[in-house]
Amino acid sequence: xxxxxxxxxxxxxxxxxxxxxxxxxxxxxxxxxxxxxxxxxxxxxxxxxxxxxxxxxxxxxxxxxxxxxxxxxxxxxxxxxxxxxxxxxxxxxxxxxxxxxxxxxxxxxxxxxxxxxxxxxxxxxxxxxxxxxxxxxxxxxxxxxxxxxxxxxxxxxxxxxxxxxxxxxxxxxxxxxxxxxxxxxxxxxxxxxxxxxxxxxxxxxxxxxxxxxxxxxxxxxxxxxxxxxxxxxxxxxxxxxxxxxxxxxxxxxxxxxxxxxxxxxxxxxxxxxxxxxxxxxxxxxxxxxxxxxxxxxxxxxxxxxxxxxxxxxxxxxxxxxxxxxxxxxxxxxxxxxxxxxxxxxxxxxxxxxxxxxxxxxxxxxxxxxxxxxxxxxxxxxxxxxxxxxxxxxxxxxxxxxxxxxxxxxxxxxxxxxxxxxxxxxxxxxxxxxxxxxxxxxxxxxxxxxxxxxxxxxxx
Ligand code: ARG
Numbered sequence: 247x248x249x250x251x252x253x254x255x256x257x258x259x260x261x262x263x264x265x266x267x268x269x270x271x272x273x274x275x276x277x278x279x280x281x282x283x284x285x286x287x288x289x290x291x292x293x294x295x296x297x298x299x300x301x302x303x304x305x306x307x308x309x310x311x312x313x314x315x316x317x318x319x320x321x322x323x324x325x326x327x328x329x330x331x332x333x334x335x336x337x338x339x340x341x342x343x344x345x346x347x348x349x350x351x352x353x354x355x356x357x358x359x360x361x362x363x364x365x366x367x368x369x370x371x372x373x374x375x376x377x378x379x380x381x382x383x384x385x386x387x388x389x390x391x392x393x394x395x396x397x398x399x400x401x402x403x404x405x406x407x408x409x410x411x412x413x414x415x416x417x418x419x420x421x422x423x424x425x426x427x428x429x430x431x432x433x434x435x436x437x438x439x440x441x442x443x444x445x446x447x448x449x450x451x452x453x454x455x456x457x458x459x460x461x462x463x464x465x466x467x468x469x470x471x472x473x474x475x476x477x478x479x480x481x482x483x484x485x486x487x488x489x490x491x492x493x494x495x496x497x498x499x500x501x502x503x504x505x506x507x508x509x510x511x512x513x514x515x516x517x518x519x520x521x522x523x524x525x526x527x528x529x530x531x532x533x534x535x536x537x538x539x540x541x542x543x544x545x546x547x548x549x550x551x552x553x554x555x556x557x558x559x560x561x562x563x564x565x566x567x568x569x570x571x572x573x574x575x576x577x578x579x580x581x582x583x584x585x586x587x588x589x590x591x592x593x594x595x596x597x598x599x600x601x602x603x604x605x606x607x608x609x610x611x612x613x614x615x616x617x618x619x620x621x622x623x624x625x626x627x628x629x630x631x632x633x634x635x636x637x638x639x640x641x642x643x644x645x646x647x648x649x650x651x652x653x654x655x656x657x658x659x660x661x662x663x664x665x666x667x668x669x670x671x672x673x674x675x676x677x678x679x680x681x682x683x684x685x686x687x688x689x690x691x692x693x694x695x696x697x698x699x700x701x702x703x704x705x
Pocket of ligand 1: 270274330356357360564566568569
């Protein structure tokens, strides 16, 4: 016959150019182990239901285990003319055990088979990424705690706004990543459903037991509608969307690391092991890791947009367009793993340049809000206090001095409400520690926040 799997209907094999286009083996071979696990569960069920004989089931299961061993040893030859991972494995199985191999596909289609593989694979990967993010969060928490005494300028519009604890700034990212973890756990609920048993689209004529297969493969639920089971990819889109949000967060952190590591900021120095040099400029030490993270966010977003577009106009049920669901999400998963293998160590080894950071706070006007708040406490409406302090800042800038350089007499010239105690309220420490509201940057609140974060993630 012209093709081992569907030859009966055909007079010729596919054109070689069609074969290259149609084949997915070069990327779906990563599903081999979950494909085999799914097939073993399917074969056991077929036997228990009396659909195949015991000796056939035993041969199939032992044969699939041999194929798995061959793949582990790198001995399996994946063939493009066999199109995809499902047909490659079934073909090898049949080579090993003969006719019984041909009974495995009873009551099943590649449409529900591939959907099963993707559910199994994504469930595994979502769990692994969840754990890697947690490891990263623990590092951020440890670095935050070890530098609790460091105050940095806080920015809005990238203009000095109000000083904050460096720990507070890092913890902001911990909460973002923690929501990413929560979204992964949530996406996992939808991944945790068994599509197998849907057949090509309409179910099967064999008396299969989907509940038993779901139980064996550890699925929480079964798809209730066979057409839905083989044709929707929303669980992949949710995973991509969650990974995209994670990349938004990682990319923002990366942008800050790049800024902080610049000569202009000089707040941190990334360790040599996480930077690269220039082939021409001997002085350069570039934050490539952070730049790659920022750049790779683009490719992950692209995969999300790509698959949304693939799915949007598809009629029910399966269409070959859906084979395009794999490379993007595989690449997104690989990208996130690559980055999470580097970021924890990069953050835990970065130097914090305390002297530089301290000097950055000298003479800036980030205590201006507190000067206005002082006047408000003395009874001035906030809008008027804002006006008074605005004038003081403007004079300071013109005369090249800091807020703390003003004498009390000179301040009284601007408002009679100023007293001797005002200057002590304008140091970075005082400004930070005055922000005692829940979620604020006061040391006491940040200590509570650290404890809450540790409790949340079990650290
Ligand atoms: N390689 C295919 C995919 O990834 C498997 C399903 C093929 N089904 C079909 N009817 N051609 O989607």
